[in-house]
Amino acid sequence: MTSGPLHEYTIGSIRAALLAKKFSAEELTQQALAYAEAENPKTNAYLTLSPERALNAARAVDARIAKGEDPGALAGVPVAVKDVIVTRGLRTTCGSKLLAKYVPPYDATAVIRLEQAGGIIIGKTNCDEFAMGSSNENSAFGPVRNPVALDRVPGGSSGGSAAVVAQDTAVVSLGSDTGGSIRQPASFCGITGVTPTYGRVSRYGLTAFASSLDHIGPFGKSTRDAATLLKVIAGRDDMDATSAAAPVPDYMAALDGSVKGLKIGLPREYFDGLASGTSDRIMAAVEVLRGLGAEIVDIHLPHTAYAIAAYYIICTAEASANLARYDGVRYTTRSAEAHTLSEMYRMTRDEGFGDECKRRIMLGAYVLSAGYYDAYYLKAQRVRNLITRDFTQAFEQVNAIVAPVSPFPAFKLGEKVNDPVSMYLSDIYTITGSLAGIPCMSVPCGHTAENLPVGLQILTKHFDETTMFRVAHAYETASN
Amino acid sequence: MKITEQEVRRVADLANLALREDEVTRMAHDLDEILKHIDKLNELDTSDVEPMAQVLFDAEETATLREDRERSPLSNADAVANAPVTSGGYYKVPKVIER
Numbered sequence: 001m002t003s004g005p006l007h008e009y010t011i012g013s014i015r016a017a018l019l020a021k022k023f024s025a026e027e028l029t030q031q032a033l034a035y036a037e038a039e040n041p042k043t044n045a046y047l048t049l050s051p052e053r054a055l056n057a058a059r060a061v062d063a064r065i066a067k068g069e070d071p072g073a074l075a076g077v078p079v080a081v082k083d084v085i086v087t088r089g090l091r092t093t094c095g096s097k098l099l100a101k102y103v104p105p106y107d108a109t110a111v112i113r114l115e116q117a118g119g120i121i122i123g124k125t126n127c128d129e130f131a132m133g134s135s136n137e138n139s140a141f142g143p144v145r146n147p148v149a150l151d152r153v154p155g156g157s158s159g160g161s162a163a164v165v166a167q168d169t170a171v172v173s174l175g176s177d178t179g180g181s182i183r184q185p186a187s188f189c190g191i192t193g194v195t196p197t198y199g200r201v202s203r204y205g206l207t208a209f210a211s212s213l214d215h216i217g218p219f220g221k222s223t224r225d226a227a228t229l230l231k232v233i234a235g236r237d238d239m240d241a242t243s244a245a246a247p248v249p250d251y252m253a254a255l256d257g258s259v260k261g262l263k264i265g266l267p268r269e270y271f272d273g274l275a276s277g278t279s280d281r282i283m284a285a286v287e288v289l290r291g292l293g294a295e296i297v298d299i300h301l302p303h304t305a306y307a308i309a310a311y312y313i314i315c316t317a318e319a320s321a322n323l324a325r326y327d328g329v330r331y332t333t334r335s336a337e338a339h340t341l342s343e344m345y346r347m348t349r350d351e352g353f354g355d356e357c358k359r360r361i362m363l364g365a366y367v368l369s370a371g372y373y374d375a376y377y378l379k380a381q382r383v384r385n386l387i388t389r390d391f392t393q394a395f396e397q398v399n400a401i402v403a404p405v406s407p408f409p410a411f412k413l414g415e416k417v418n419d420p421v422s423m424y425l426s427d428i429y430t431i432t433g434s435l436a437g438i439p440c441m442s443v444p445c446g447h448t449a450e451n452l453p454v455g456l457q458i459l460t461k462h463f464d465e466t467t468m469f470r471v472a473h474a475y476e477t478a479s480n
Numbered sequence: 481m482k483i484t485e486q487e488v489r490r491v492a493d494l495a496n497l498a499l500r501e502d503e504v505t506r507m508a509h510d511l512d513e514i515l516k517h518i519d520k521l522n523e524l525d526t527s528d529v530e531p532m533a534q535v536l537f538d539a540e541e542t543a544t545l546r547e548d549r550e551r552s553p554l555s556n557a558d559a560v561a562n563a564p565v566t567s568g569g570y571y572k573v574p575k576v577i578e579r
Contacts, residue, residue: 346498381531437535
């Protein structure tokens with residue numbers, strides 16, 4: 001495994017070292033950038049490094065420390081940002097050929113908040129094109145390799161953001177999750193990834209894929225680091241009308257709480273057809289939680305089997321509308337062959353979008369088209385309601401739910417690229433929580449016989465990230 | 481077949497995608513596979529279930545709008561900086577009304 005300059009550093013230990021003057025933020029940033037540049041060819045996880053922006057931010061942190069000011073909750077911490085989240089003056093490609101030269105004129109709210117807290121953005125990470133994919137093989141800039149096993153995928157769509165944390169080329173990172181795009185790569189790369197409650201983090205500056213399902217969330221090597229980053233970026237933002245006004249609790253205070261007496265639900269539907277290597281690790285984690293005093297309760301989420309069908313109607317319908325803006329007028333690319341207005345739209349999009357984006361735009365346009373709207377789109381929204389009710393009813397009995405993240409560990413590059421349906425079906429355990437908009441996360445829970453990481457998923461009710469983090473931290477502490 | 485190549489061409493038209501002939505064939509196959517899976521939803525009776533368009537839409541925490549205040553917008557130069565073709569601070573496109 002790696003032993004670069006960031007290995008074993010946490011948000012807390014970087015802060016302590018900076019305040020004790022063991023090194024400056026500028027020194028750490030320089031080392032992190034050099035290491036990221038040297039290691040990146042192994043995984044292709046970064047699409048762009050941002051040395052100038054990073055060193056300026058680091059010098060600002062050092063100046064605050066020199067003046068005796070609080071340098072912020074993320075002081076000097078090297079952070080990577082998924083390339084669907086816009087950064088002013090820093091190329092943001094969304095993993096698409098169409099946006100290969102796009103330089104956004106503004107920063108996402110999450111980016112502003114993490115930089116205000118002293119975080120150092122050292123680069124933008126590779127991802128599936130417009131966050132559509134489960135393996136990071138849909139990037140126009142080539143796939144990302146899993147740092148744990150270089151012949152395997154890191155998961156997707158936030159594969160780059162998971163890989164950089166696993167590879168120690170960043171301490172924490174931001175990803176986005178629409179149907180599992182944070183939790184699944186976190187599980188494949190053996191790190192922690194959090195999808196907060198829908199609306200907990202502003203989507204302002206997150207390139208829209210499926211607006212009713214899109215979330216920004218953190219990756220880290222521990223629950224503590226991921227929770228610290230979430231606390232910084234969470235909370236109401238006037239620039240996103242769907243961002244929630246609910247107060248953001250002090251997650252750190254909650255981490256050390258006991259799980260004794262907590263009721264934790266085990267949904268039977270999530271264990272059908274699960275590979276035994278994964279199932280064994282999940283059940284071992286359940287026994288750890290039972291040993292800590294949690295009460296394990298069998299529960300049912302009866303509409304689970306319908307989640308993928310509902311999801312692929314809703315997300316593609318929303319995507320077909322959201323991606324209409326890439327029409328050759330405003331976003332950097334226009335087909336050189338186009339002479340009329342209609343050719344400009346059609347040819348720019350045909351040349352610019354990859355296969356998966358086209359498939360989803362087509363499916364979305366189809367399910368929304370005259371004669372199909374009620375049968376597909378409205379039907380899917382009704383089923384979404386049933387899936388959400390399953391969770392509401394379950395949380396009347398239990399405080400948290402634990403489940404697998406993915407039916408299998410990281411698969412080989414190329415293994416599923418020619419079978420879109422099989423790729424879609426691999427998202428079965430993450431899509432349910434996305435449709436309901438509840439907080440869910442992936443915590444590492446050991447390895448399969450092939451030494452591939454397995455992730456334990458923890459889900460709680462809307463806005464109860466606190467209980468989710470408590471369960472995750474208790475498990476993490478007991479299993480270390 | 482749930483979807484024909486002719487329907488694929490019609491939808492590509494709606495979506496402003498100029499699919500090549502080989503793409504039409506492959507798209508018809510892929511969409512057919514996906515639509516077959518989606519048929520599963522018809523097993524459920526949802527006649528008395530409300531459609532859910534948005535998470536927590538009615539919750540007090542989210543049903544809020546910002547104060548309507550004057551803010552400075554993007555500058556004209558910033559707004560058109562990424563456009564492939566501009567002219568005098570405007571986006572330039574091929575003729576909209578063709579003779």
